Amino acid sequence: MKSINLKEKYDLVNGHWHPHQIGVVDNMQVLLAKLKGEFVWHSHDNEDELFQVVKGTLHMQFRDRTEIVQQGEIIIVPKGIEHCPITKNDEEVHVMLFEKLSTAHTGNVADEKTKTDYPEI
Template sequence: MKPINITEKFTKFSKNWHPHQIAVVDDMQVILAKLKGEFVWHSHDHEDELFQVIKGTLYMQFRDRTEIVNEGEIIIVPKGVEHNPTTKNNEEVHVILFEKLSTAHTGNVKHKRTQTKYPKI
């Protein structure tokens, strides 16, 4: 039961697309990630995902459109919706994700960027 300094936690890792867990709330986890470039198309069959942009601009691609998510904004990706988080212009974007502990990093898609364990920081 101590405050968590988000800015300080972002200094503890540098690798893009490698989420780090900072807290657990019931069956939900709070994750920090640094994103750069394009990720991988995927969906989560049973879990929603919430992305909050802390730094930069996130481009959340859906099959029929792209939503621009600016600093201080959130976007919720409903379960079953295929999506691909992306950044542009070589910008590194910092995000907080809120998702169930059971959420697989890339859903049912296996990719070289897929992570199966999130380090705790």
């Protein structure tokens, strides 16, 4: 049991859209990621996702609207809801994610941005 310095951990995150695991709480993983540009439209059939914006502004696109998530705010995407995170104006956004260990990065969608491993940092 040690405290985790998020700034130090974000310095270890390589690339965009590639979550890195900083811990596990029961069957939930805590992930850090740097986002830039547009991700992939996808959903998770059996898992909810929680995004906390640590730095910047995240635009969470849904098919019927876009929710703007500011630094210090969270958004919970319920299972089965199609979504696509995006950043604007070439901004790099830092997020912390809370999701089940079983959650596939891009759900059932295979894309060049899909990651199957989350490095532990």
